[in-house]
Amino acid sequence: MTLALAVAVAALALLPLGYIAWYTADIGWTGVRELVFRPRVGELLWNTTRLVVGTVACCAVLGLAAAWLVARSSVPGRRVWHVLLVAPLAVPAFVNSYAWISLLPGLDTYAGALLVVTLSYFPFVYLPLAAAFRGLDPALEETARGLGLSGWAVFLRVQLPQLRVALLGGSLLVALHLLAEFGALQMLRYPTFTTAIYDQYRATFNGPGATMLAGVLVLLCLVLLVAELRLRGRRGYARTGRGAARPVRPVALRAFTGPVLLGLAVLVALALLVPLGSLGYWMVAGADAALDWAALAGTTGTTLALAAAAAAATTALALPTGWLAVRARGRLSTLLERSTYLGSAVPGIVVALALVTLSVRVTPWLYQTMPVLLAAYAILFLPRAIVTVRAAVEQTAPLYDDVAASLGSSAGDRLRRVTLPLLAPGIGAGAALVFLAVVTELTATLLLAPTGTTTLATAFWSASSALDYGAAAPYAVVMVLLSAPATVLLSSDARRGLTT
Known part of the structure; x- marks a missing residue:
């Protein structure tokens, strides 16, 4: 049962890549040449x-x-x-x-x-x-x-x-x-490719053109992944033993202390103070127009509810993969786990485009519905949940489950009373990471959110696109x-x- 669930999760994660590959094969080399070159x-x-x-x-x-x-x-x-x-x-x-x-x-x-x-x-x-x-x-x-x-x-x-x-x-x-x-x-x-894909999709719903641009973007991602592995190499630099803890003696900057402090201050000012100062300025400048507190509260509530649902669904999907990767180590479990990482490396706009096209062609009743949006969040953020769930499983001895089974506890009862309480910290951490990621997610939400569903990111995008910076x-x-x-x-x- 766990293996079947893990396979289903891997299939979901690889859905955008599979769609791009199938579409490329379907239009043939002639179509690819016309659209890409x-x-x-x-x-x-x-x-x-x-x-x-x-x-x-x-x-x-x-x-x-x-x-x-x-x-x-x-x-x-x-x-x-x-x-x-x-x-x-x-x-x-x-x-x-x-x-x-x-x-x-x-x-x-x-x-x-x-x-x-x-x-x-x-x-x-x-x-x-x-x-x-x-x-x-x-x-x-x-x-x-x-x-x-x-x-x-x-x-x-x-x-x-x-x-x-x-x-x-x-x-x-x-x-x-x-x-x-x-x-x-x-x-x-x-x-860039992401902006071109979005513009083409919004302007003409050009499936072939947008999909081929998405294919080039996915290829760039794969090239980066392979290049990083090759550059990293196999040489190790780990210590053979921890030894005694030794304090590090800081390198004295002496006359360079002043310029270094100035450089760090400039970097922090540009990266942090400018955006925060700009937000403060536009909050004050936009105070002349009455702030719609009801709209802000409603949008915030929608965002939190959507993030909570995505966190729960994504963490639930991560459980079988994380459990299998530890309790049934092997090539198959490793392949299933790594598949979820590969799926999440695909840009959000490609995930959204794939799910839009598939839902329109295969399951039109699911187009612009909450399940499709939650599926996109799961594909994008599964690794954040799997990493923490796997760490929790690694730290949980199987002995407790074995003892409960020897006492006659059923599988469902063991899951509820033994396994889930032990994994709760890892599950909570993964859910929190997914929750925070969904709160600020923009691209997939713009393309997949059901009609009338507005999040903080999409409301911000709508106002800023209209140059209403105060709103x-x-x-x-x-x-x-x-x-x-x-x-x-x-x-x-x-x-x-x-x-x-």
Whole structure:
């Protein structure tokens, strides 16, 4: 039974990829050539590629420098800087874009897009690198210095190779997020595959054209995944033993302390204070028009209810996969688990397009209904639930279930009275992660939400698209407030390992 459920979950996760593959085979090589090999696709490929390369490079530099300063230097107030460098994650990228473009309308250029998405995504590189720095063995660095290596040589030859996995993982996360990004780039009027797919779908419901663009976008995602695996390599840098805990001696900045503090302050101001200040400005500027508190409360309630339903459904779908991956280890269980990760790597607009097309052609009675929207959320956010559920199963000994079975307890009774209570912390953590992700999800919700269903993200998008920045601000503020707890949790563990 568990295996059958896990197979069904994997099939759901792979549904968008299967649809793209089937559609490509159905139209044949001639159709693919006509729809893909044309100047417009080349322009989109160039725009997307240069933005991804530029953003990954900028995020890698900023994330690596900030992580080293906070984890290894003598910069004052390292705990405070860590929190401030993680805090931009509480501001969704499309809200950040709104904040900048509403203040500087001329920012709709490549440089503007590069600035905004870099400020939105660099914490994805900073976080794993900061954690990796804390796990490095300081004895290796002390030995290298004892052999006469300079500070730069120690960094390049000792620290950086050990940080490669974290750096590549964070960079991959930035690239995948950017390939999937729609709201921020649409607001900045910077055309990429996601914005082109949305425009084509909305303008003409052009199935072939939009689907082939989606196919190119999926191919780019797969290329990134393969490239990251190849660059990561198989060489390990793990310590053979934990040994005695040794405090890290921070590198003294001396005369560079002032410029470093100024640089960190500028980065935090651009990434955090500008969007928050913009929201505050538009809240005040929009106060002349009476705020519809009833609409805001109703939209917030709808968003919370939808997020709660998605969290419950996604976590329930994650249970059989997470259980099977631990209790029945093998190639099949591993394949089923990894399938859910591959499905979630597909951009949200591709997932939405696939579900729209399939529901219209196969199950028209499901078109623009809640089950289709919940299915999209499950495909996009399943790994967030599976990772936590699997961790909980790993920490739960099968002995308790065996004892209950020996006492005559039925399978359903064991599930209710033994298994689920033991897995409750992992289930709750996974549900919370999915909940927070759904609160700020925009692309799939725009395309799949039932008629009359408005969330905070779609209400914000409607107002900001009409250039009514004052009306959009309250919805953005609520989204930021709802996202803040996740940011606090992300920074709490690392903060304990830092000194002031």
